[in-house]
Amino acid sequence: MYFRLISEIQTILFLKTKTLLVTLLFLVMASGLSYVYFFKKDKGVEIQRLIPANSLGLITVNNVSEAIKDYSSYPWWDEANSLPFISRLTEANGKIDSLVKSGVLQSKINENPVYVSFHLTSNNSIDPLFFIGSDGFEWLPTNIKKLANLWFNKDLFFESRVFNEKLIYEANVQESTWGFISLGSYLVISTNSVLLEDVIRAEEDESSRLMKSELKMDENQKGVSLLLNTDRVGRLRNVFTGNNESSPNQLKGLINIKIEPSSAGLTFNGISLLNQEINQDLPSNALINVENFIPSSASFVRWFGIDESQNASLSGFDISLFQTLQNSEICEVNIVLGANTMSQVLLSEVSDVSKISKMLEEISKASRAEGDTLFTESFINNEIRFVNEEQFLVKTYGDRYQKSGKPYYAFFNNVMLISDNIDALKTVLVDYDAENTWGRIPEKRRYLDNLVREANITQLNNFEFYLDPLVNSFNPKWKAFFKDHIQLFSSFDNFNFQINEASSRLIVSAELTFNESVKRPLVRDSNRNSDPINPKIGLNLVTNAYGNGKLTTKPFVVKNHNNNAQEIIFQDELNQLYLVDRTGNILWKKELEGKINGAIEQIDFYANRKLQYLMFTDSAVYLIDRNGDDVEGFPMAFATELPITQYSVVDYDNSKNYRYATTDRRGNVYLLSKEGEMLEGWSPKVMGSALRGVPEHIRIRGRDCFVIVEANGNIHLLNRKGEEYPGFPYKTDKQISGDYFIQQGPSFNESYIKVLSEDGELLSLDFNGSVKGRNQLVKPSVSSRFIAVRDKLNTGLLTVRKDSNQFTVFDEKGQRKFGYDFKGQGDWAFEYYNFRNDSELYVAQNLTTGDLVILDDQGREKFSQEAFSINPIGILYYQNKREYELFVNFDNQMAIYTFTK
Template identity: 25%
Template sequence: MKRLLVFIAILLLAGTGYFTYQKWVKHADLSPWSFLPQNAALVYESDNILERLSQIQDMPVWNNISSLPPFSSLSNNLYLLDTLAGKGTFSNVFGEASSLISVHITSSSTTDLLFITEIKNISQHTYLSKALAYFRDKGYKKKTREYMDFTITEISHPDSGDSFAYIFFKNYFIGSFTAFLVEDAIRTIADDDYPSFSERHGELFQVARLDQDAGNIYFNTSRLSDILGTVSKENISFNLANSSFLDLKITEDAVNLNGFTFSPGNRDFLSIFDKTGGAAFDMAEIVPGNAAWMYHLTFDNNEVFKESVNDYLMVKSPNIFEVRNKILGDYDFDIEHAFTLLDAEIGIVTVESTSRYLNEKLLILEVNDMGEALRFFNTMTERYATSVSDSIYIEQYGEQEIRRLPTDNFPQLMLGNIAEGFDQSYYMNYRNYLIFSNSIYQLKTLLKNIEDEEVWNKSLRFNRFLDRTNNEANFSLYVNTPRSWSKVLGEIKQDWVDYANNNQQALRNMEYLAFQFSNIDSKYYTNITLYQPPRLSSGGQYAIEVEKAISLTDKVSTKPYLVTNHYTKQKEVILQDVKNNVYLIAPDFEALWSVDAGSQVTSDFFQIDYYRNGKLQYAFATAESIHVIDRTGEYLPGFPVKLGENIKIATFNIVDYDNSRNYRFAVSDAKGNLYLTNKDGKILDGWGPLPLESPITSPLRHIRVSGRDFMVALQQNGSITFKTRRAENYPGFPIKTETATTSDFFVNRGNNFTSTYFSTVTGSGELFEVNFSGKVTKREQLYRPNTDTKFSIISDVTGDGYLIVRNTGRRYEVLDEDGNVLFEKDYFSKSPMLIQYYKLGGSVEWIAFVDATDQNLYIYNRSGQLITGGPLRSGVPISVMQFENYYEIYLAEDNQLSVIRVIK
């Protein structure tokens, strides 16, 4: 897009000192629409654009939009316009000019604008003469040429190459930065075989207009794929509808477009709703808060909906029926029967994925009879298993049963390309919803989201957005801009990536988008909402304020861990001081109790449900013992537990194979021995102890893949060890890197052994990636500037990703997963910096550096900007709690525990 998106600013570049009136007898009744070519993708219409701009210029949402190029230069251009012929002249002369601004696709990757305005009086011509003189003084050159008996004038600058072409016909001005668009306008008025936009889309001009809106938008919806194609790296083929008319309204916190969309015939996607009404958005109760975007389909008759979907697919994707019939013949699985199970809603959710290998999705079906729905899908999996002499994949996760559907791409075979991306499908039920995902890990995460109330209908921020939308639309696309940011950047062309990154703050402030269509009398009431919550992100730095603090008797020695009060569900803090006292701190920052643990804690603090009754306890380890304390500060019977008189615990972790709360304690000692006990501390067979070649770098970790349990460890000598629950090696393991390391490791969870990856880096900088089949998939030496340089992996605290740290002396460099440098910092600390990585969602990432000696805390974003303006004070690692409008940072300096509120 070149410079300006409004016609007013274009008049700075175009004009004439006289009015050339051409007589054209056969065009006696003209309007701006007479010149507009039929191939316009979008048209903006206003009868008084200056007045509309003056009405919205102080609104927060417009202030945000106007910071985006090319809107950002609008104020300066308007000021210049208004002073060319004396202050206020432009507003008075052009205040009521009827104007059209249209968007046209000029190549596979570019668009440009055509400007059409009516010239009503001689004052406008006088003004244009002064504007042209201004540009002559700035070095612009003028030339003319003939085209179909019209004189096209072009002004251009010899240095910049900027060029603008225009014509006058009768009392109309037509201009563009792309000359052939002016030629298109000429053909439209001069050639009877070249219809105008209004002739091509006559249905749009039968819709009633609002008088006091910010203008009208006419959208050639049939060209949606072409428009998206100018931005997307991949070809997009999606026929939504034929055309749309929308009234534009701008309020304090939103841009709203309301009107009607037309979709004749069954070639357009909206045609599947032609014969059905809509339903309420009930499934917002289970859409996860980390959803990037969601397609929501509703209907009031599942049989009619099925027929309409099939009619549409028969035109757009007829091969689907061949695949459906084959599956029906091979496995007696009638995909069309799935429609009869539906109640009123379907949701197709794309999640803000933490995986670089998997585009994680959910298909949510609201069903009318869960028993029948489960019987239908479960018996299909059983028939398939019998036919191929295989077992049924069933995984028990807590009280939930998860199964794998053996049919590939079931959602796409049911609904078409809008539901593509499910090469494998796992499914489970929750209430009256049958939920499918291409990632079994995502189903487990969804259950945690629901339990923690991290779903759309529990978000006040999202509910304020929903209040501005149509709750019973047939078809909706909801977009969370921050959550979809990284995915969108991966799909668009580099020029648009650069534009997005350069204008990230303004674009991300438009936090929620909705595009909605509701069937009303063979046309679709359309609502488009771009919502900007009242509180805007401040970009690199945030507003900081101390919220609360407590002074303990002695210096804090551990990270302040956030734990949950099982009665109130509020967050509390558990930590230890240098005198070995473990404290539980209430939400109001009063100490509830303290317990002498006997020595320093060597592990994280974990919360467990030891008795499986919903009441939570605290588990941790010291060098001598395993400890479990209830929320009143009392030890559970039998605790603390010693594994042996001479065993010094080095690492400790909690294992829960299937979310059943049948816990195992995973322990290692300083000699390299592994122990696995039951929840009472009794050592299990094969693990008493299990000796390794060297100590492990981080706690033994349990990973379940395709129903198998892996006990994963990285030894300090570089050996990668995968054990079964019986303490046996998996085939292909251990894998010896032959290089010492003290680094952590990261596991990227996939659906099977080949798509699940173990990643680590050796101390000398060799990056290893191994899949769970035992194959080394990546072995790459990172740049090592010095023989003293050390490398380590820093995993996100929730296990959603990792960064690499390269440390040479006092210099610390932070690298991404591929070894690209993100930023570097120098510290004059007397001890190694303690580093944490937080992926907070919405492409917000924090990297925290703690200088434990001088008790300085530095928190950076991914670009290396200090988000707090200056260092904070902490001598231990931090904890972070995220809320809708702010973050809370829990930190400790000496004996003082504090909470810092960071305003988004």
């Protein structure tokens, strides 16, 4: 359908951004073959007579030398030039200039127009054809052969073959069959010489040409442009993904797109050619709306109009009225959940909430299974409901949603949210409640305001969140290519695409922007490059602050609710609590009656968007506001058999009616109210052994669950009353090591608890208590010890095997990633940070000696130092700067360092 085509057009435009730079290299290299030529009469063959009909698109470079000069003047060029083929491009262009100056080359061929046509040649390959024009002369094969020998610095063996009475010359170069033909004033070159046969067919027969006689190219167009063949792009996605899905085109024709560089990135402006029939099935115009509901973490967003469906029917449901009540305009938001899986949420402004709500309630009642109650879940003071109809989304919104499942829906003011993933829908509501949306963040709002406000299609890609799922959707060949050059692609910021219909022509506009890592290189203060305590650690010191005694907690990064700025809170051995801003200024300090146990969390106690700091000591619950004052009623004293060691904050329905799930070192679990009072049934819930992590809350289809994993191998799944669900407790009969991980699904059967035993068995257990998988890792020696490490961003679970002087990292499937040699005895802690876009970090820290090592995804050292700190560290990553921040407490100092990716 059309939306799939739009996605494919977006894909090819994105790839052309990269391909443009790649192909310019070949253009100049090919141009360099014309060291010598003989002047003859120009036969005047028009370029449009040579471009085969099966071309994906045609790039025109009016002047290669000027294009390089223009593009290289922008700050992102250095990033692009880091790619080997781009650096060779500039080198080749410089070589041609030097040959002209020395007199070996008598004409600046790199200042003539050059054309590149792209063709699908296999299931996963795209090959180019190069057309290099002359300036009043004809290319002679004898001289081209000599020039090829000079260029490749070796004697090539050329063979000729005849195709339709035309000679094609071929030579084996760098594991490919390189070929060329001379057709009038054009030299045509390809690394896949079979494509040259298509050129010969095009010259002889108009039906084999991309551009028919009634269509004309703009030969006076300057710079770089792309002629996009919409008839062929439907196959492009399969080349990159390896799928064989058919995708019928809804467009027919050619679109000429002008490409312009700027300091921000690249812009694309295009229009379909005159005198051609374009069969278009565009949706109606749609405004850019509901910005306040689009999460900042949305991977991409589409705005489009829906037209009344005259033929669609669904169990007596009036689809046409349903669409009309939404003003026939939809915003589709895609959110990455889990392992790079994108889920869709549809947003629409509704003209009559009560009427459309009644329609959905009626179909919900009619579609529910016999004996089932009507599903309703309260969330942020809203009701989420369910339609038990598999075909609902595809019937009401079109074939794009053919694979979508049964939807959930909710209303917020006059906006309807609908999705087949309840957690994606909740994500939109949570970010709206937190004002963390494109409409509420000034920089993102300004970006939206610069778009055309109304178009048939508007699409926005947010590469911070879109790049990972895009790359992971590719087949191994293209995935490897993107991974090899991830530094360039991770510098992409946003890509927007808009298409309009005007007077039977299509108008296309698009923009690719780069993030701050290439637009404004980070300028560092030379006075900040040294640390008076650790002058040789190899990190850049950003700021530091000092306590009155030795610091005893990690630095906790918190948010200033007044301006959303980051601040840091920590405690020293004198039990003094400090709040520090990013410049190192101490905002306040406050003495507590004991040492903090566990983390420091922020909650919105009064549900007024103002945040307080929650923490536990041996004998009290503290809640402190951002001015350093105790919240009324706190500290709350409580008596337990043993001190609380860790806790988690639970908010069942995001209504700010908090619960605190706590545990002591013996494994007793207490559930406290928002005010800090113990709740019935949890005072305590006796487990029997220490826990492998804090009790965790999860909600699945309105059912609240607490996951509790004991070190002795018992796994519990409790409801809000502290009662076990059927199938639990589950006894593994093995000691559990390290962290555990919860993979949430849409049902109990599709949700999993993953644990690792000390002897290396990975176990996956669903929420019905059934084992779904076992994987025994190899244990090379009796002393080998396995430790499960959960990603700090909660995306997965890795395994670390610790041997005498080495640790080895395994992925979630138990496949070895890398090993690392280390020394020193003591209590080693391991952490894993799965930042997006190949920015993972692995941390090993000796909590006895303070030794610290930070590794990248290949096991290469980013930083290491002995006796660094015995306190746990924290790390943040900023993609727009391509920079990590390390937060650490040692002695009486809190410090923030940076290091680059």
